Amino acid sequence: MLPYFHLLLVSSIFTFASSSSSSPPQPSPTKNLTLLGSAHFKNNSIILTQELTTCNSRSNSPVGRVLHSFPVRFLRSSSNSTVSFSTRFTFTIVPPSPPCLAGDGIAFLIASDPSSLPHTDGYLGLPDSPASHPFFAIEFDTTFNPGLGDINDNHVGVDVDSIISVASIDLMSEGIDLKSGKRITVWIEYRDPEKIIRVWVGYTDTKPEYSVLAVPIDLSKTLKEFMYVGFSASNGRGSSIHSIQKLQIHTFESLTPNTQMETVSSRNCLMCYPDDPSIEEAEISLYNDHHKDNRVLELAFGLLSITFLLIMVATISVLYCMCLTKRQAIKQRCNENAQMYRFQEAGVPKKLKLSEIRSATKEFDQNRIIGEGASSKVYEANLPSCGNVAVKRFSKVNQPSTLGNQFATELATMVGCLRHKNLVQLQGWCCEANELVLVYEYMPNGSLDKLLHRRTNATRTLTFEKRLNILLGVSSALVYLHEECERQIIHRDVKTCNIMLDADFNAKLGDFGLAEVYEHSERGRDATLPAGTMGYLAPEYVYSGIPTVKTDVYSFGVVVLEVASGQRPVNEDGVVVTEWVWDLWEKRILFAAADPNLMGRFDKVDMERMLMAGLICVHPNSQRRPTMKEAGRMLRGGLVPDLPVKKPTVMIQSVMPERTTEMVARMCGEDADTPWSTPRTHFSSKAG
Template identity: 35%
Template sequence: MDSRRWLYLGSATTFAILQLFLVVVLSQETQKYNFGPFNDSMINRELYVIPMAWLNFGALQLSPDSVVDGTLRNKSGRVFINKPFKLWDDTRIASFNTSFLMNIYPVVNNTPGEGIAFIIGPSLSIPPLSYGQYLGLTNQLTDGNSSNQIVAVEFDTVKQDFDPDDNHVGLDINGVVSKVTVPLSKFGFKLAASNPRFYMVWVEYDGVKKEMEVYMAESQYHYHGPIVAEKPSKAVLSSHLDLKGLVNDMSYFGFSASTGNYFELNAIVRWNLSVEVLPNNNMSSARNDNYWWKTGVGVVVGAPLLALLITGVMPFLRRKIRESGSDPKLLSTLRRLPGTPSEFRFRELKIATNNFHDSNKLGQGGFGIVYRGTLPKEKLQMAVKKFSRDSIKGISDFLAELTIINRLRHKNLVRLLGWCHNKGTLLLVYEYMPNGSLDNHIFFEKGTTKTPLSWSLRYKILLDVAFALNYLHNEYDQKVVHRDLKASNIMLDSDFNARLGDFGLARTLDNEKTSYAEGVPAGTRGYIAPECLYTGKATCESDVYGFGAVLLEVVCGQRPWAKIGGHHFLVGWVWQLHGEGKILEAVDLRLGNDFVAEEAERILTLGLACSHPMAPVRPKMQTIIQIISGSVPVPQVPPFKPPFVWPAVDQGPTAATLECSPINTTFFAR
């Protein structure tokens, strides 16, 4: 924990205690709400969520962060506090203050669309169909109607004919043609930057002066909230605004957002709201006297209390700063990662895992140990991956995994919840998968209570993994090669839906590149494509080879490196049975006759096609999905396993000079 964070926590703690005292004294004058991290338990109880908005990754995802109905385009959503606030009466208008931490990130080619709005609305009713330029507020038919009774502060990322640019803040009244607009570039702000940024926003309304002011500051984000985000002295937008008559006297506070032809992630990570409570007319004088009496007490008692707190806290802060061993550059890198990963405290992860006790160990690999954990307060189950290497290489692996997976969004990928770095200890926190890994359901000791997976579940799981791999190769904005596809990295949720996990070896491919080179082949024996051993390069084709090994082991119930039928590897034995016309003899004997012969033959033959020694011959992931689904036939597979030839094609004079490390020739034996 770096010095800035200790200073932030100390000042925040001091201020929070003083604020708590003042809230107790003045509690009858304002209504206060504090949200974040967000979780599903808030739905209906505190928040009213209108699709396509939802709560995910500890944030309000105001527009979808995963594909809905085949697309992320032309979607919108709203989220409100589920109770109305009295904003005006015959005598006065209520003042209110709100602050929120927002994150906007364009996920395709850095082209944004469309924006976020803080909204005051008349009801919780589902809004008319709204998307694109209308920000989830109105549509072509309703825009500008006074009956909307909507006031909003928009943060717009697409330029329309009526907008000054594609990066501005505006004050909207009943429509998206803003009363006031201010370009944000002159303040150095870029809402939808290619390097995602967090912005702290303050919206302050003075009901006496009838003034609305909006302040902004770039912020960093961690588990406790924003840091380095003090409210600036100058507002980015200021406007006269008489809410009386513009909005319903009983109105709701919330947010809306939309996507259009292009789409972005629109997230609210933290949200605080304070609304003045309007007194009853017949009690206004007494309430006013009471207010000033309580304020006086607050100042008289609060000032010495604040001084006492500062005196006690500062020595503690200085000691913690001296003891801090975390790399501030690394922490800064982690806190600026794309998306919205939460920073967890090491202490709470230590408690959640019972001090990383062996009884909570879920698995162990080359990168570290995974523990089961539970946060008692949130009743949140998690899988905590503790990296075992504290070297530079360990940090590199940690950053590589976190950088990739925290931006991925797919129902068949294990979801990242957050991270922790504490004095050289690196941890990643994932969604907990109750049914563990696929490996544990295919291979287990005899005499246990486990039963072999049914054929229908095996088939469904393989299709799930194919969808996940196709997303990495073809649907994400960068190609991602997983490099470690195997049964132990395929996790199963409570309904046995497959989630591909462990992205410790995964790498993105730069534009127009087709491979990732590290010099040493990464992965697990039996899953590594033969060309990787010569080139040290990982490709989409080498991932397909690993998927072929998974297909065969799931159907056969045998490890890829199993010595069977005189062969050193499972693939050689299955290929022999294929050539003899007896491929169904490879099906797991534990299934008996409880499998669909046509489907089993299809998967086994596809497994051989994916395991072809020559990378260019292997099918692509789009085709693989169609084959598993039964919509296209399996490609022709030769009756005998073809030899591995390197180079695969004539590469000219350089091919003859390629240096290859010694390899055990039995690796490729049939």
């Protein structure tokens, strides 16, 4: 969806009047920029501050700013709620030669009253005391002032109504030196539905995969209906050249989770530098033509209206013919294959041609593999009819020879039930030329397993709030499978490898290769070989071979403990996470299980509740485990039942036939390739 931009023209000429300003606003070579203080244009750049002739002279260090000439609407006209916004800009900070100190740095700024901001004395041009007028800023600070809570002289921080940052991060740890003199590109995005601000920083024009800073914040309490947007810089007691080479700012009134906020065209840009000359020339030409010959313009509009009407009539006629032809073709296909017609009418994803899949995967190119298991391989592909997808190709030895009516009916019944926002959706399928292929939606952020256990910047993006939201999404999916489907479905392989994350880190449960469908009225179930992954299997399921909803609850509990602690179900030393957390509970130090990568950025009560909910879900006695609906209620802040002082011991007697028990015992031995251990298949990108 294209962004909806608001631009209010409050007067034909707008200036910022202030008796203390060091210089009047300068005319801008672009349409909507106003320069203040020491800011000026030079060599296709906006120079905010320049190197001073005398170091350590605050009286000669005015602030430089560039602002949008008119106030910008930050409240939606329809709902009176805050809009989302994004900016991308390239800047350079050239420090002075020793012994002079570097300047203060540069800041992206949103202010309600520019005249209330200081004009000298540094602090990046931001107020050095609690502001009487609200403002929001992302600072790129090159001075170290402990009194202001600075972490060092090379950091990015988030400021709300104060220059004391609410959050900051050392950019040197990300390989970025603000005072290197290199061009630095910054992307800033605020998504109001998520109430989170994200910042990316890099030396190239390619947006990094992971943000350096992601801060939960509600700007609706700071942003007024109209605010001024721009950039500010100062030298303080130092002397640096702060310059901006490119800038783009957009606002978004309507924003979907998949909307890409990157700005690439100055046509849709609220505040841009440099402008697109062709656009400006076209606008000037249109303006002159209007004043030269008003009648000619009216005639042109009349002809344009007639032409538009004719095009509309022709388009409607073509669409009608196309729809009629398509309906006849569908009717003919349905008459030829009534079973396939019922299959399509049931809402099952469409059948795809093998040639289309082969073309999209480049003949199943090995370089496109993003997941691989014992029975299948997963390829990244782009299908014209489905977009970016994950193609799961089953090994030929594990395929049925034909796709019979019974298989089609069962597939339609199962897939028709799996329609939930927290389940990976099947887009299409193919059974042709001895090939069996399933096509799933593509998950940009990959699996939770990769993101949780990858010790990089990606791990830091998994804040406590995101982890909790992921767990709530998985619990919602399992409630749907257990209680809300026409037929009850037991997943049997709930684990972080099978929890996929979309672009906004929403969880989607996938890989139903081991799932079993049951009638709700069904009383007895036959014992089978246990299926799943060691570390996630409930003890009674390992011994009995009978899956129940409580075996899924146990697996979910392991996932909860894994997400809260950052520990794998079974680590390299053989330590089982459930045993480890039970031991901490017995020692009354449960809080010690919290993932150190969270750096304590969570509420202690919420963390302990999450760990306790995980423990009650992995209770050795399946009867003591909650339902998935109760587990989700606990994670949302509900009461967690009392846990035993020590981990209880529950004796489980196998009800499987003796031959089957021997098979399980044999597979638990030296044979690593057990058929009941699900392969780690990821419908995700290869990144990480």
